[in-house]
Amino acid sequence: MGTALITGASSGLGEEFAWQLATDRHDLVLVARSQDRLRALADRIHQVAGVTVEVLPADLSTAEGRAQVAERLSAGTLSQDEAPVAPAPGQLAPIGLLVNNAGYALHASFIGEPVDDERAALDVMVTAVLELSHAAAAQMVSRGRGAIINVSSVASYMAGSTYAAHKAWVRVFTESLASDLRGTGVVASAVLPGLTRTEFHGRAGIDEHQFPDIAWLSPISVVAHALDAARRGRVLITPSARYQSAAALLRILPRWIVREIGPAGARGQ
Structure with a gap:
């Protein structure tokens, strides 16, 4: 069924992407910083x-880490004329699906955050998406098939945090990439979830209790919706009707009103 590479795979949406793709018989390459968590997850998935x-520990905030993952994405390239065959022993299978999921929100406002922390977040959520999408698209186009899923956020329509700015870049970049890939057999999709129950908010120091229960989505439903819509070639994917309505409203509201909503709403994944 092909091999999928997932960044930020050790927890949250990345882990859920891994489980659902494995259940659908995709081999996996799991990328995150924590080698121990990746190996434990890889063992569980393989057993079930x-x-x-494959486990690929890498820090996407560094050029070395991004290069390591890009190299794996470039492996196994075949020309369009070559019949798809199983890789020989010791040969790496080509990546048929890239899920750019790695991301996090910072604890403070832009002015209160050290610029090095801001630069690291930018590299994980913007630079890595750019470089890894470029590597993946090149080998996928050479084979005439493949898919790239970039995790953005409904926060991409908001303001009040650099997280929202990063996710806005991911959304617009994916639309541009999808246009570039038209007719190649390769598709690109951006997933724009709303608030989802993962470790994301706790790590960012965001109080989850400030949001009503109805606002929360489950990782299972977000990933299932994302994979189904991506298979159908959707470019912008917003799981759940309530967040589709929220996104539509944010697109038509005057920007001064959107800015007044503030940073809390702009840091939800």
């Missing part, structure tokens, strides 16, 4: 689903 799971 029986698929091959």
Whole structure:
């Protein structure tokens, strides 16, 4: 069924992407900083689903980490004229699906955050998406098939945090990439979830209790919706009707009103 590479795979939406893709018989390459968590997850997935799971520890805030993942994405390239065959022993399978999921919100406002922390977040959520999408698209186009899913956020329509700015870049970049890939057999999609119950908010120091229960989505439903819509070639994917309505409203509201909503709403994934 092909091999999927997932960044930020050790928890949250990344882990859920891994489980659902493995259940659908995709082999996996799991990318995150924590080697121990990746290996534990890889062992569980292999035991339950029986698929091959590679572990690739990498820090996407560094040029070295991004280069390591880009190199894996470039491996296994075949020309369009070559018949798809199983890789020989010791040969890396080509990546048929890239999920750019790695991301996090910072604890303070832009002015109160050290600029090095801001630069690291930018590299993880923007630079890595750019470089890894470029590497993946090149080998996928050479084979005439493949897909790239970039995790953005409904926060991309908001203001009040650099997280929202990063996710806005991911959304617009993915639309541009989808246009570039038209007719190649490769598709690109951006997923724009709203508030989702993962470790994301706790790590960012965001009080989850400030949001009503109805605002929260489950990782299972977000990922299932994302994969189904991506398979159908959707470019912008917003799981759940309530967040589709919220996104539509944010697109038509005057920007001064959007800015008044503030940073809390702009840091939800």
